[in-house]
Amino acid sequence: MKTVLTIFGATGNLMHKKLALALIQLLKQKQIDDSFQIICVSRRDYTTEMYFEHLKEFVKSDIDLDVLKNNLEYVKMDIMDLNDYTMLRKKIESKSSFPYQSLFYLAVAPEFFVDIASGISNAKLIEKGNSIGRIVFEKPFGVSFGSAKEINQKLSEYFEENQIFRIDHYLGKDMIQNILVMRFANRLLENNWSSDSISQVSIDVKETEGIGNRGEYYDSSGALKDMIQSHLLQMLALVAMEEPKSLSSDDIRKEKIKVLQNTIVKTQNAVFGQYEGYLFEQKIPQDSITETFVFLKAEVSTPRWKNVPFFLTTGKKLNEKKAEIIIDFKEHSSAKKLWPNNNHTSNQLVIGISEYEGIRFQMNVKKPGLNDTVSDALLDYCHSCQKIGNNPEAYEKLLKDFIVNNSTLFTSWKEIEASWNIIDHLKKDLSNPVIYKSISDFADIISKVKRGV
Ligand SMILES: NC(=O)c1ccc[n+]([C@@H]2O[C@H](COP(=O)([O-])OP(=O)(O)OC[C@H]3O[C@@H](n4cnc5c(N)ncnc54)[C@H](OP(=O)(O)O)[C@@H]3O)[C@@H](O)[C@H]2O)c1
Structure with a gap:
């Protein structure tokens, strides 16, 4: 099935150090096919070309960013603004014809987890129970049992457990x-x-x-x-x-x-x-x-x-x-x-x-x-x-x-x-x-x- 992957926090350290390289390797080795689409999100007022220039500054010089050129688009949005999710939905829909799986990677600070989840759910970017929509949360997941439970309760309003991927890169x-x-x-x-x-x-x-x-x-x-x-x-x-x-x-x-x-x-x-x-x-x-x-x-x-x-x-x-x-x-x-x-x-x-x-x-x-x-x-x-x-x-x-x-x-x-x-x-x-x-x-x-x- 075709895939559109949206990465929140695309101008952050994790994208520079790990995610960009991982995506390049997967594309190079044909572990993901050429139809794979990546939408990179942050608040900065960049075009896709400017975003590539930004990546160049931060990723290691021997990494061939051109591998991503046909698969990646940069989108400026504020993750706290609900209207921006409607815009994001249109963008995602323009990337692939149905059926496709819509995946999200939250490479942002944990305090944004619930707001992003709610934005994604409100804009029907993921339907609860439909596993063609899935979402990755970076660590840390909460700062205590109480806070983790609170986050999880909120997330479970929007997604089933099998749609939630909590990462521990170890x-x-x-x-x-x-x-x-x-x-x-x-x-x-x-x-x-x-x-x-x-x-x-x-x-x-x-x-x-x-x-x-x-x-x-x-x-x-x-x-x-x-x-x-x-x-x-x-x-x-x-x-x-x-x-x-x-x-x-x-x-x-x-x-x-x-x-x-x-x-x-x-x-x-x-x-x-x-x-x-x-x-x-x-x-x-x-x-x-x-x-x-x-x-x-x-x-x-x-x-x-x-x-x-x-x-x-x-x-x-x-x-x-x-x-x-x-x-x-x-x-x-x-x-x-x-x-x-x-x-x-x-x-x-x-x-x-x-x-x-x-x-x-x-x-x-x-x-x-x-x-x-x-x-x-x-x-x-x-x-x-x-x-x-x-x-x-x-x-x-x-x-x-x-x-x-x-x-x-x-x-x-x-x-x-x-x-x-x-x-x-x-x-x-x-x-x-x-x-x-x-x-x-x-x-x-x-x-x-x-x-x-
Ligand atoms: N860095 C690592 O090696 C590493 C390792 C393991 C886990 N993690 C986890 O990964 C997550 C991200 O870490 P990081 O180091 O990459 O963080 P970071 O460098 O601080 O980057 C944060 C990202 O969030 C974006 N952002 C913040 N507020 C936003 C808003 N209102 N709307 C849109 N985008 C917004 C920033 O975009 P702007 O450019 O718009 O500010 C930036 O792209 C954290 O949960 C961290 O614990 C990181």
């Missing part, structure tokens, strides 16, 4: 999608994927940069809401979920929801930090206690994960830029019995999400030579090295899925609800953050939380 990353394949397509792993064999799970998303020029947004959010509520809890859900009945989005979401509803973080198991110098960043109040670092010890109270702690760590201005999931296995009792005088490592599986994309498995082997000595060895699968040509970016995958109406990698309302419940409970008792220069400043306190003392 889910579009190839190695995140690899988690289910690794777990359920490998007997060796799935048979040992429980407290019988696993001692602990760590999920780390560390950044070296500070908040840059996002001060206003970041200070009202903090690491707990910006990272844990979405990306890290989604990663936890994929690692901890039971096998879904099928790979349909409903079946996968059902299992993820159960995990999130059974995830508990006690207040004493949370550590918060703020990097030194944060208060001197642009638009940060001098008395801000917003956290830029979080460490949590979470419990997943399902039979599979009895007594297995899940350690979640995220922060800015840390010593490395890295996102990974580390599964630590228990030591095998035979190893100590049979090779008592040797040092053995416990098996460890590392799923590298970024910057390294791959899987590393630490195991014990016999040291080459005449001695009967055990040493450790690292099996290393580099996922990104296997790709030929274009490495699909998360946004490319998510846009493609949105266009073909596959919602598996988008977050359902029930997942949002369960994650906000975890965060709100912690935010209520948030202690003042520790000022840090490096992650080693947390070594003692994290070690205490890990040991439960």
Whole structure:
């Protein structure tokens, strides 16, 4: 079916950094056909030619914007003005003859979500229940359970749940999608994927940069809401979920929801930090206690994960830029019995999400030579090295899925609800953050939380 995609917020950072490139790649690879029409919306008084000039200023110089020339038109509109939606409707109708699907991407601040949804619905750009009309909402979806519920209640007046796509771009990353394949397509792993064999799970998303020029947004959010509520809890859900009945989005979401509803973080198991110098960043109040670092010890109270702690760590201005999931296995009792005088490592599986994309498995082997000595060895699968040509970016995958109406990698309302419940409970008792220069400043306190003392 032909498609018209309208992007609100087309002069924003997300369009410059991610969406323009993703659309170019999809067109180049013929993942979307030449009849695909894109309408780019913002308030600026541009012609389409001027809009291309604007994009040129912001996108990387090696990106070939000409690929979009036959498919893209710029439209000036104010998203707060209801009359402009009637104009937009005429524009969309002029782009394609029926039947066509009418898709919307809201790359705008969350405070506009409800106004845009209402404008779209009033102008009958999307009919409730008719899935040829669908709409993407960028994160964050609310700032608390209460606000997320309020937004969702409004949206559900205009659209059915299956027309609403809440994006978490982490889910579009190839190695995140690899988690289910690794777990359920490998007997060796799935048979040992429980407290019988696993001692602990760590999920780390560390950044070296500070908040840059996002001060206003970041200070009202903090690491707990910006990272844990979405990306890290989604990663936890994929690692901890039971096998879904099928790979349909409903079946996968059902299992993820159960995990999130059974995830508990006690207040004493949370550590918060703020990097030194944060208060001197642009638009940060001098008395801000917003956290830029979080460490949590979470419990997943399902039979599979009895007594297995899940350690979640995220922060800015840390010593490395890295996102990974580390599964630590228990030591095998035979190893100590049979090779008592040797040092053995416990098996460890590392799923590298970024910057390294791959899987590393630490195991014990016999040291080459005449001695009967055990040493450790690292099996290393580099996922990104296997790709030929274009490495699909998360946004490319998510846009493609949105266009073909596959919602598996988008977050359902029930997942949002369960994650906000975890965060709100912690935010209520948030202690003042520790000022840090490096992650080693947390070594003692994290070690205490890990040991439960
Ligand atoms: N940037 C990222 O890398 C990133 C990553 C993940 C999620 N997100 C999410 O994506 C969303 C957009 O972020 P962003 O960084 O792209 O925002 P941004 O750079 O501030 O851009 C906001 C866009 O909204 C438009 N806009 C604002 N008020 C408008 C109005 N009344 N009528 C029409 N257009 C209006 C602006 O157009 P004008 O030119 O007319 O002002 C601009 O195009 C946010 O929800 C953010 O949390 C962003």
